[in-house]
Amino acid sequence: MKTTIKIFIIFTILLSFSCKRVPVKGKQDKIDTLKQKIKKPEKKYSSDYLLMATLWYQKSAEMRAIYYQTYNFAKTILLNKLPYADTLKRKAIVVDIDETVLDNSPFEAHCILSNTSYSRKEWETWVNKASAKALPGAVDFLNYAKYKDVETFYVSNRRKNLKQKTMQNLIDRGFPFVDSMHVLLRDSVSTKRYRRAKILKNYDILLYIGDNLTDFSEIYEDRDSLLAKNLVDKNIKSFGKDFLILPNPMYGEWEKPVFKNNMSISPEKKDSLRKAILDSY
Numbered sequence: 231m232k233t234t235i236k237i238f239i240i241f242t243i244l245l246s247f248s249c250k251r252v253p254v255k256g257k258q259d260k261i262d263t264l265k266q267k268i269k270k271p272e273k274k275y276s277s278d279y280l281l282m283a284t285l286w287y288q289k290s291a292e293m294r295a296i297y298y299q300t301y302n303f304a305k306t307i308l309l310n311k312l313p314y315a316d317t318l319k320r321k322a323i324v325v326d327i328d329e330t331v332l333d334n335s336p337f338e339a340h341c342i343l344s345n346t347s348y349s350r351k352e353w354e355t356w357v358n359k360a361s362a363k364a365l366p367g368a369v370d371f372l373n374y375a376k377y378k379d380v381e382t383f384y385v386s387n388r389r390k391n392l393k394q395k396t397m398q399n400l401i402d403r404g405f406p407f408v409d410s411m412h413v414l415l416r417d418s419v420s421t422k423r424y425r426r427a428k429i430l431k432n433y434d435i436l437l438y439i440g441d442n443l444t445d446f447s448e449i450y451e452d453r454d455s456l457l458a459k460n461l462v463d464k465n466i467k468s469f470g471k472d473f474l475i476l477p478n479p480m481y482g483e484w485e486k487p488v489f490k491n492n493m494s495i496s497p498e499k500k501d502s503l504r505k506a507i508l509d510s511y
Protein backbone atom coordinates (compact mmCIF):
# COMPACT_ATOMS: atom_id res chain seq x y z
CA MET A 231 0.00 0.00 0.00
CA LYS A 232 2.83 2.36 0.97
CA THR A 233 4.62 1.55 -2.27
CA THR A 234 1.50 2.40 -4.29
CA ILE A 235 1.24 5.80 -2.58
CA LYS A 236 4.94 6.49 -3.22
CA ILE A 237 4.57 5.64 -6.90
CA PHE A 238 1.50 7.87 -7.15
CA ILE A 239 3.35 10.84 -5.54
CA ILE A 240 6.42 10.40 -7.78
CA PHE A 241 4.18 10.15 -10.87
CA THR A 242 2.30 13.33 -9.89
CA ILE A 243 5.56 15.28 -9.34
CA LEU A 244 6.95 14.11 -12.70
CA LEU A 245 3.70 15.08 -14.45
CA SER A 246 3.82 18.51 -12.86
CA PHE A 247 7.42 19.11 -14.09
CA SER A 248 6.57 17.92 -17.56
CA CYS A 249 3.68 20.42 -17.72
CA LYS A 250 5.97 23.31 -16.71
CA ARG A 251 8.77 22.53 -19.09
CA VAL A 252 6.82 21.80 -22.27
CA PRO A 253 4.57 24.72 -23.21
CA VAL A 254 1.33 23.68 -24.73
CA LYS A 255 0.41 25.78 -27.78
CA GLY A 256 -3.23 26.20 -26.72
CA LYS A 257 -2.17 27.42 -23.31
CA GLN A 258 0.28 29.94 -24.79
CA ASP A 259 -2.50 31.30 -27.02
CA LYS A 260 -4.70 31.77 -23.96
CA ILE A 261 -1.88 33.65 -22.17
CA ASP A 262 -1.38 35.90 -25.20
CA THR A 263 -5.11 36.65 -25.39
CA LEU A 264 -5.14 37.45 -21.67
CA LYS A 265 -2.15 39.79 -22.05
CA GLN A 266 -3.90 41.62 -24.86
CA LYS A 267 -7.00 42.02 -22.71
CA ILE A 268 -5.11 43.60 -19.84
CA LYS A 269 -2.99 45.79 -22.17
CA LYS A 270 -3.48 49.49 -21.44
CA PRO A 271 -6.06 51.05 -23.74
CA GLU A 272 -4.63 53.46 -26.32
CA LYS A 273 -4.85 57.08 -25.22
CA LYS A 274 -7.60 58.73 -27.24
CA TYR A 275 -7.08 62.17 -28.73
CA SER A 276 -8.81 64.87 -26.74
CA SER A 277 -9.88 68.30 -27.98
CA ASP A 278 -11.06 69.29 -24.52
CA TYR A 279 -8.47 72.06 -24.39
CA LEU A 280 -10.68 73.87 -26.93
CA LEU A 281 -13.82 73.64 -24.85
CA MET A 282 -13.70 76.86 -22.80
CA ALA A 283 -12.41 78.95 -25.70
CA THR A 284 -15.19 77.74 -28.00
CA LEU A 285 -17.83 78.09 -25.31
CA TRP A 286 -16.73 81.66 -24.71
CA TYR A 287 -16.73 82.42 -28.41
CA GLN A 288 -20.20 80.98 -28.96
CA LYS A 289 -22.03 81.67 -25.72
CA SER A 290 -20.63 84.76 -24.03
CA ALA A 291 -22.43 88.04 -24.62
CA GLU A 292 -19.03 89.61 -23.95
CA MET A 293 -17.72 88.19 -27.21
CA ARG A 294 -20.67 89.72 -29.05
CA ALA A 295 -20.05 93.06 -27.35
CA ILE A 296 -16.37 93.08 -28.35
CA TYR A 297 -17.28 92.56 -32.01
CA TYR A 298 -19.87 95.35 -31.90
CA GLN A 299 -17.40 97.55 -30.06
CA THR A 300 -14.72 96.92 -32.69
CA TYR A 301 -16.96 97.53 -35.69
CA ASN A 302 -18.51 100.62 -34.06
CA PHE A 303 -15.03 101.97 -33.47
CA ALA A 304 -14.13 101.11 -37.08
CA LYS A 305 -16.80 103.60 -38.22
CA THR A 306 -15.24 106.32 -36.08
CA ILE A 307 -11.77 105.59 -37.47
CA LEU A 308 -13.11 105.64 -41.02
CA LEU A 309 -14.85 108.98 -40.57
CA ASN A 310 -11.69 110.46 -39.04
CA LYS A 311 -9.47 109.23 -41.85
CA LEU A 312 -11.62 109.90 -44.88
CA PRO A 313 -10.81 113.66 -45.13
CA TYR A 314 -7.09 112.80 -45.24
CA ALA A 315 -7.24 109.91 -47.70
CA ASP A 316 -4.98 109.88 -50.75
CA THR A 317 -7.04 111.57 -53.47
CA LEU A 318 -5.04 109.92 -56.25
CA LYS A 319 -6.04 106.46 -55.11
CA ARG A 320 -9.27 104.64 -54.40
CA LYS A 321 -10.03 103.92 -50.76
CA ALA A 322 -10.14 100.49 -49.18
CA ILE A 323 -10.47 98.47 -46.01
CA VAL A 324 -8.71 95.11 -45.72
CA VAL A 325 -10.37 92.43 -43.63
CA ASP A 326 -9.47 88.86 -42.87
CA ILE A 327 -12.33 86.35 -43.23
CA ASP A 328 -12.19 83.63 -40.56
CA GLU A 329 -13.11 84.84 -37.08
CA THR A 330 -13.08 88.40 -38.46
CA VAL A 331 -16.21 88.50 -40.62
CA LEU A 332 -17.30 84.82 -40.61
CA ASP A 333 -17.82 82.65 -37.54
CA ASN A 334 -16.28 79.18 -37.84
CA SER A 335 -16.76 78.20 -34.22
CA PRO A 336 -19.12 75.33 -35.24
CA PHE A 337 -16.07 73.70 -36.83
CA GLU A 338 -14.19 73.92 -33.51
CA ALA A 339 -17.26 72.56 -31.70
CA HIS A 340 -17.31 69.65 -34.16
CA CYS A 341 -13.64 68.89 -33.33
CA ILE A 342 -14.44 68.87 -29.60
CA LEU A 343 -17.52 66.67 -29.90
CA SER A 344 -15.91 64.19 -32.29
CA ASN A 345 -12.56 64.17 -30.45
CA THR A 346 -10.63 65.08 -33.55
CA SER A 347 -8.09 67.75 -34.34
CA TYR A 348 -7.93 70.08 -37.33
CA SER A 349 -7.57 68.34 -40.66
CA ARG A 350 -7.69 69.96 -44.07
CA LYS A 351 -10.32 67.46 -45.22
CA GLU A 352 -12.65 68.19 -42.29
CA TRP A 353 -12.08 71.95 -42.60
CA GLU A 354 -12.99 71.86 -46.28
CA THR A 355 -16.14 69.87 -45.51
CA TRP A 356 -17.19 72.71 -43.19
CA VAL A 357 -16.26 75.52 -45.60
CA ASN A 358 -18.07 73.79 -48.47
CA LYS A 359 -21.30 73.98 -46.50
CA ALA A 360 -21.02 77.78 -46.95
CA SER A 361 -23.08 78.15 -43.80
CA ALA A 362 -20.83 80.23 -41.51
CA LYS A 363 -22.68 83.08 -39.85
CA ALA A 364 -21.55 86.68 -40.09
CA LEU A 365 -19.85 88.01 -36.98
CA PRO A 366 -21.65 90.77 -35.08
CA GLY A 367 -21.32 94.21 -36.63
CA ALA A 368 -19.28 93.12 -39.67
CA VAL A 369 -21.95 93.28 -42.40
CA ASP A 370 -23.29 96.60 -41.17
CA PHE A 371 -19.84 98.22 -40.99
CA LEU A 372 -18.62 97.07 -44.41
CA ASN A 373 -21.85 98.22 -46.05
CA TYR A 374 -21.46 101.56 -44.26
CA ALA A 375 -17.93 101.79 -45.72
CA LYS A 376 -19.35 101.05 -49.18
CA TYR A 377 -21.84 103.89 -48.69
CA LYS A 378 -18.81 106.09 -47.94
CA ASP A 379 -17.19 104.94 -51.22
CA VAL A 380 -14.67 102.68 -49.47
CA GLU A 381 -14.15 99.22 -50.95
CA THR A 382 -13.52 96.05 -48.96
CA PHE A 383 -10.81 93.50 -49.75
CA TYR A 384 -11.11 90.08 -48.14
CA VAL A 385 -7.55 88.78 -47.63
CA SER A 386 -7.73 85.26 -46.26
CA ASN A 387 -5.58 82.15 -46.08
CA ARG A 388 -8.41 79.91 -47.14
CA ARG A 389 -7.18 77.94 -50.12
CA LYS A 390 -8.20 78.83 -53.66
CA ASN A 391 -10.20 75.64 -54.18
CA LEU A 392 -12.59 77.07 -51.55
CA LYS A 393 -13.07 80.38 -53.33
CA GLN A 394 -16.47 79.71 -54.86
CA LYS A 395 -18.05 78.46 -51.62
CA THR A 396 -16.38 81.22 -49.62
CA MET A 397 -17.81 83.86 -51.94
CA GLN A 398 -21.23 82.22 -51.84
CA ASN A 399 -21.14 82.29 -48.03
CA LEU A 400 -20.13 85.97 -47.95
CA ILE A 401 -22.78 86.97 -50.52
CA ASP A 402 -25.50 85.03 -48.67
CA ARG A 403 -24.66 86.94 -45.48
CA GLY A 404 -24.89 90.33 -47.22
CA PHE A 405 -21.23 91.36 -47.44
CA PRO A 406 -20.32 93.93 -50.14
CA PHE A 407 -17.64 93.70 -52.86
CA VAL A 408 -17.64 89.90 -52.97
CA ASP A 409 -16.02 89.18 -56.35
CA SER A 410 -12.81 87.70 -57.71
CA MET A 411 -10.97 90.99 -57.51
CA HIS A 412 -11.81 91.67 -53.87
CA VAL A 413 -11.54 88.14 -52.43
CA LEU A 414 -7.85 87.29 -52.27
CA LEU A 415 -7.23 83.79 -50.97
CA ARG A 416 -4.00 81.97 -50.27
CA ASP A 417 -1.77 81.41 -53.28
CA SER A 418 1.62 79.70 -53.22
CA VAL A 419 2.60 81.36 -49.94
CA SER A 420 0.70 81.93 -46.73
CA THR A 421 2.12 85.39 -46.06
CA LYS A 422 -0.36 88.15 -46.82
CA ARG A 423 2.34 90.75 -47.55
CA TYR A 424 2.24 90.35 -51.35
CA ARG A 425 -1.54 90.54 -51.48
CA ARG A 426 -1.46 93.68 -49.35
CA ALA A 427 1.24 95.16 -51.60
CA LYS A 428 -0.86 94.44 -54.68
CA ILE A 429 -3.85 96.30 -53.21
CA LEU A 430 -1.66 99.22 -52.12
CA LYS A 431 -0.64 99.90 -55.73
CA ASN A 432 -4.07 101.33 -56.50
CA TYR A 433 -5.69 101.85 -53.12
CA ASP A 434 -5.17 103.83 -49.97
CA ILE A 435 -5.86 101.23 -47.28
CA LEU A 436 -7.50 103.13 -44.44
CA LEU A 437 -7.93 100.25 -42.02
CA TYR A 438 -7.04 96.59 -41.48
CA ILE A 439 -9.25 94.31 -39.37
CA GLY A 440 -8.30 90.79 -38.31
CA ASP A 441 -8.02 88.25 -35.49
CA ASN A 442 -4.35 87.59 -36.11
CA LEU A 443 -1.44 90.02 -36.07
CA THR A 444 -0.25 88.65 -39.41
CA ASP A 445 -3.45 90.08 -40.90
CA PHE A 446 -1.77 93.47 -40.42
CA SER A 447 1.93 93.15 -41.02
CA GLU A 448 4.60 90.59 -41.89
CA ILE A 449 6.69 91.71 -38.92
CA TYR A 450 4.50 89.41 -36.80
CA GLU A 451 5.16 86.31 -38.90
CA ASP A 452 8.28 85.23 -37.02
CA ARG A 453 7.52 85.23 -33.36
CA ASP A 454 10.57 85.14 -31.18
CA SER A 455 10.90 83.93 -27.63
CA LEU A 456 8.97 86.98 -26.45
CA LEU A 457 5.94 85.69 -28.41
CA ALA A 458 5.93 88.92 -30.47
CA LYS A 459 4.63 90.81 -27.45
CA ASN A 460 7.68 93.09 -27.72
CA LEU A 461 6.67 93.92 -31.32
CA VAL A 462 3.14 94.77 -30.24
CA ASP A 463 4.54 97.03 -27.51
CA LYS A 464 6.85 98.70 -30.02
CA ASN A 465 3.95 99.39 -32.40
CA ILE A 466 1.43 100.31 -29.74
CA LYS A 467 0.15 103.35 -31.67
CA SER A 468 -0.99 101.35 -34.70
CA PHE A 469 -3.66 99.50 -32.71
CA GLY A 470 -6.93 101.37 -32.71
CA LYS A 471 -5.57 103.58 -35.49
CA ASP A 472 -4.55 101.47 -38.51
CA PHE A 473 -5.27 98.02 -37.11
CA LEU A 474 -8.26 96.63 -35.25
CA ILE A 475 -7.70 93.24 -33.65
CA LEU A 476 -10.53 90.87 -32.75
CA PRO A 477 -10.39 88.08 -30.15
CA ASN A 478 -9.78 84.47 -31.12
CA PRO A 479 -8.91 82.22 -28.18
CA MET A 480 -9.57 79.04 -30.22
CA TYR A 481 -6.54 79.01 -32.53
CA GLY A 482 -4.08 81.28 -34.27
CA GLU A 483 -0.49 82.17 -34.98
CA TRP A 484 -0.08 82.77 -31.26
CA GLU A 485 0.00 78.99 -30.77
CA LYS A 486 3.18 78.50 -32.80
CA PRO A 487 5.72 79.72 -30.22
CA VAL A 488 3.89 77.70 -27.56
CA PHE A 489 4.78 74.59 -29.60
CA LYS A 490 8.26 75.91 -30.42
CA ASN A 491 7.17 76.49 -34.01
CA ASN A 492 6.57 72.80 -34.57
CA MET A 493 2.85 72.29 -35.14
CA SER A 494 3.27 68.64 -36.16
CA ILE A 495 4.17 67.34 -32.69
CA SER A 496 1.84 64.82 -31.02
CA PRO A 497 -1.34 65.96 -29.22
CA GLU A 498 0.17 64.71 -25.93
CA LYS A 499 3.32 66.78 -26.43
CA LYS A 500 1.22 69.82 -27.33
CA ASP A 501 -0.80 69.37 -24.17
CA SER A 502 2.30 69.24 -22.00
CA LEU A 503 3.82 72.31 -23.72
CA ARG A 504 0.58 74.25 -23.18
CA LYS A 505 0.93 73.66 -19.47
CA ALA A 506 4.70 74.15 -19.37
CA ILE A 507 4.50 77.69 -20.76
CA LEU A 508 1.89 78.93 -18.28
CA ASP A 509 2.87 81.62 -15.80
CA SER A 510 2.02 80.47 -12.30
CA TYR A 511 3.08 81.51 -8.82
Ligand SMILES: [Mg+2]
Pocket residue numbers: 326327328329330440441442
Ligand atom coordinates in the same frame (compact mmCIF):
# COMPACT_ATOMS: atom_id res chain seq x y z
MG1 LIG B 1 -8.71 84.85 -39.09
